[in-house]
Amino acid sequence: MKTVTAIRRATTADAHAITAIYAHHVSHGTATFDTTARTLDATIAKINECDARSWPFLVAEEDGGIVGYAYATQFRDRPAYAFACENSIYVHPTRVGRGYGKRLLTALLSAAARAGFRQMVAVIGGGEPRSIALHASVGFRQAGRLHSVGRKFGRWLDTVYMQIALGAGDADPPPDEP
Numbered sequence: 001m002k003t004v005t006a007i008r009r010a011t012t013a014d015a016h017a018i019t020a021i022y023a024h025h026v027s028h029g030t031a032t033f034d035t036t037a038r039t040l041d042a043t044i045a046k047i048n049e050c051d052a053r054s055w056p057f058l059v060a061e062e063d064g065g066i067v068g069y070a071y072a073t074q075f076r077d078r079p080a081y082a083f084a085c086e087n088s089i090y091v092h093p094t095r096v097g098r099g100y101g102k103r104l105l106t107a108l109l110s111a112a113a114r115a116g117f118r119q120m121v122a123v124i125g126g127g128e129p130r131s132i133a134l135h136a137s138v139g140f141r142q143a144g145r146l147h148s149v150g151r152k153f154g155r156w157l158d159t160v161y162m163q164i165a166l167g168a169g170d171a172d173p174p175p176d177e178p
């Protein structure tokens with residue numbers, strides 16, 4: 001029987017597997033509003049950016065193969081968003097529904113808090129019920145729904161926002177604030 005051997009930080013050696021997982025969900029799903037797959041170079045750049053900014057980029061490994069990944073990046077570029085992150089989480093299509101998403105997201109919450117983020121936002125394309133259920137299962141609350149903002153596969157698609165506080169949340173200011 002196969003088991004998850006690790007949730008660990010991604011390296012550029014994982015980029016091929018990560019690119020392939022994302023390509024499947026771009027081509028077959030509405031969780032992402034991308035319509036063309038990300039290149040290998042773009043995946044490598046994302047891993048390197050997360051390393052450089054000390055943002056978490058995690059992979060789940062099953063018997064040495066990558067079965068899913070999750071990362072957290074600053075929610076918006078403008079400086080006042082420095083303590084809010086947006087997550088991204090994708091599981092290999094043959095491995096969904098086996099608990100990998102929940103394990104990845106649970107680990108990502110801890111890693112993002114350690115990275116100094118105080119809020120995490122999930123931007124759920126298509127309002128995917130499985131993704132909403134995953135996020136609700138670890139404590140995210142729905143924060144809003146944008147109606148028919150996406151168009152993919154000949155359908156209008158909503159975007160659902162969910163949010164969770166990390167660490168102290170907004171109970172106190174971040175350390176080292178002038």
Ligand SMILES: CC(C)(COP(=O)(O)OP(=O)(O)OC[C@H]1O[C@@H](n2cnc3c(N)ncnc32)[C@H](O)[C@@H]1OP(=O)(O)O)[C@@H](O)C(=O)NCCC(=O)NCCS
Binds near residue numbers: 031096100103125129
């Ligand atoms: C959404 C996704 C990341 C979830 O990962 P997963 O490994 O399939 O989910 P898990 O098996 O860890 O299940 C986590 C929770 O989701 C819910 N869930 C799982 N499968 C479900 C299903 N078929 N229907 C409804 N809820 C489901 C359950 O609440 C479960 O929690 P529980 O175990 O406490 O009951 C994965 O299905 C995926 O990659 N989907 C396509 C891309 C996507 O939507 N990404 C999210 C972008 S925001």
